[in-house]
Amino acid sequence: DTGVSQDPRHKITKRGQNVTFRCDPISEHNRLYWYRQTLGQGPEFLTYFQNEAQLEKSRLLSDRFSAERPKGSFSTLEIQRTEQGDSAMYLCASSSQDEAFFGQGTRLTVV
């Protein structure tokens, strides 16, 4: 296992289109996090799963964002009707105990 894997690494999309990102956590990590990060800012929490249960979702997250982790392994993050303000790095992290490890992220550019 080489760590958390995210796909795609880069995505350019037109405003109004839907996009979906995938995250494969480290094997047997039961916790999975999604974050968004823009230049000069720290990672902003989006949502968190323990196994297949989505335990918390940021109040800042609009209804255009949805995440799933159907079998408690990989997760997907979908953004509907993308806006230019959605341009950011989308990071996934996983953990089994306290320490969380990040994937390389998906860089989204909305044009």
Added chain:
Amino acid sequence: RKEVEQDPGPFNVPEGATVAFNCTYSNSASQSFFWYRQDCRKEPKLLMSVYSSGNEDGRFTAQLNRASQYISLLIRDSKLSDSATYLCAFKAAGNKLTFGGGTRVLVKP
């Protein structure tokens, strides 16, 4: 008040010098604390967890002050390769991991 606050820097550090910076948190129920390192346009990488008794890993020393609600990171004998953004993070009950905005460190020859 923000949940987590960090001085954004940059801290300009001569090579070989010592640099230290803090991260304050507002949630007194915070239970676990971490320092991450992030290079430009890369993902955050875990540097070290911060224990109540403090901990050291080579040139890096982390401490926790629960009374004043901050953690600190000290880097000794700075190397050029230590140039990065250092992110603090904490977990309260529920396992949500919250990050600060990061402190930028630039080590110069």
